[in-house]
Amino acid sequence: MSLVNFWYLLIAVLWIGYFFLEGFDFGVGILTQVLARDETNRRVLINTIGPVWDGNEVWVITAIGATFAAFPNWYATLLSGFYVPLLLVLLALIVRNVAFEYRGKSDARHRAWWDLCIFVGSLLPPLLWGLVFGCMFSGTKIGDDMNFHGRMSDFLTTVDGVIGALAFLALFLTHGAVYTALKTRGPIRDAARRLAVPGALVSLVLVGVLLGRVNNHWGGPLSWTVAVVPLVALLACAVVVRIGRDGWAFVLSGVAVATMVASMFIAVFPIVMPSSLNPDWSLTVHSAASSHYTLRVMSVVACVFTPLVLLYQGWTYWVFRKRIGVRNIPAAH
């Protein structure tokens, strides 16, 4: 495999890791306003992701950083082109992260504000990332100078973008509900399981439409095959949740997230950002890539440190593997 292709694979893996991990913590964040009826249950939900959300989020920072290092033109076009959606992602992540950390520390009378921050900050990013990926892979008005020449409103009228937004939201919400079922005890766990079943079925339809459209445009035999996996996984997830096998359900919703992203990345390859103005102006892995030397250096770094990261991040999940129930929540501090 050439270095350029290796880095495309690595960036796809980083996005998969990001959506797999922060996917469920976005879902949990949204569920704080859906499943939890009181303060203690809300805290149960927040504490299921308490020790890990920050580490999960580093995956996106690494994905963007790796794109900058390995495909500077992809980085430049993506971030300057999707300016407003990404600005909103940043604002949402800021309020959400600060709310996690400050919620318990501020006065009780401000708590409703922090809850709103957590909810909106968890709801917007799935919609926006879905919009960005849907639009990016369906083609945007990229000129011969590699720059985006459309308007911000283009994104809202791109069918793939809108479907992407809804599919990401439904899938992450389901993933979050399954994670909640796995990590909690008592009534909140039952509520999460009840929500996960219709969640998985709605996700199945939306993800199916999204992948159908993307593959219809760009797909080959491999990406079509991979596209079937999330649909099967979601169907199985709905069944497994009903019989109470939370661990398997989580594996299945995770597989659905991973293969959905994988199918899209495989479909468009070797294009990274198709141009809807002229196919020749599309950014490809080759026109966007860094020099061979940079890729070689970065490959060494990635091969040494990525396994290490996986190891200690995995260990965190093992340390905090216990389920949390309302009785585990200490008095406010």
Next chain:
Amino acid sequence: MHQTVTAAMDPVSVARWQFAITTVYHFLFVPLTIGTSFLVAGFQTAWHRTGKEQYYQATKFWGRLFLINFALGLVTGIVQEFQFGMNWSEYSRFVGDIFGSPLAIEALLAFFLESTFLGLWIFGWERLPRAVHLACIWIAAFGTVASAYFILAANSFMQHPVGYVINELKGRAELTDFWAVIIQKTTVITFLHVLTACFLCAGAALVGISCYHLRKKQQPTVFRPSLLVGLWALLIAGVGVALTGDQQGKVMFEQQPMKMASAEALWDTQGPAPFSLFAVGDVEKGRNSVEIEIPRLLSFLAHGNFHDPVPGINQTNAAERAKYGPGDYRPWIPMAYWSFRWMIGFGMFSVLVALFGLWFTRRGRTPAGRWGTWFWRFGLWTLVFPVIGSAWGWIFTETGRQPWIVYGLMRTREGVSTSVPASRVLTSLILFAALYAVLAVVEVGLCVKYARAGVHDVAPADGPASASSDGDEDQPLAFAY
């Protein structure tokens, strides 16, 4: 009026304002958290080794304040990584081959460490074996330093590009020597200067808040040791900042003579050159109308002797014109001149406080009498000085490099995103500024609340040495959000 509005709507200016505001804001929290992470780790180590409750309490108290600051340092850092692509996409295309690597390495090597092990530290009390829990804060602290190193390597490339070649065909700079970028002397000396400044900020925070409590005679068992740690950190870091700053200055005289001539408002080459204490400059005429100076000192700062000439602004400008073509290669000189002085002034003032403090507290004494009262009263404010000093340091080094975004390679106005209209950048500038302002109020409010509240933590009865018990499943968590 119309002219200023048009100037403000120039995409380059708006993008620069956004970068300046978001970066300076980000860097208010960064040095504090880098320095404090080590001091917290130090207190926890002291508890681990001695079992004295006062060190446990110090760990918890300073740890809380550390986390409040860390939260904002973290979220404002994410903005930085997106901003290069959003507002400076032409810059990103031109240098991404080189500049992207340290950023990616920073995320992979440092951010994962920091965030994962901090999560373990925050939630790991009573859950992890105590020695492992202690290791977590040390690893997180190491992560903060590693992240500082890589981002400063990236910045040093902008100050003094090395290890690259220009690929004319692709119209960009390409990396040829990774190690040259990572260990060039600009990177090393800048890192040491910033790292010592971090400890200056953290030491000042300890001194300030400890003074507040000790003045009210609250919990001296915790705050007296904290005060002493803070004072020594201030003194040692202060000397370190001065020494590394001096070395960095010498490197800058060699690499960016224009920045240093501007820092001194030295219009014409002089040998021996004087150090300027106060000046009123006349940029149009290229000279100062008022100046007070110390003879020969600038020659010493630049060259380590009292006679060698230091190139002036006018001569350097002419030399750069000859090298880079027609244009004005001067930064905004009053800004360079004053930010340089404010950086030094605010930074070094806190060393003065440290000297007074160490004198007042020598051999177990407590500051008393008229001077002692002044020390208590003033001590609290020590905590803001190094933070302001380091902010001015960044303003100096970044504005002093202008008109270049990468010195000698790319001008700032060439780096801006060509496809993003100024109005869009202005919108994001306003949104960030507004959100950051609200968060500043919240953050300072929380810091004040928790700093005032003092210590109310009780160390676990079984002491620091024992391992954690798993307990029954209904046991409340030792820490929860």
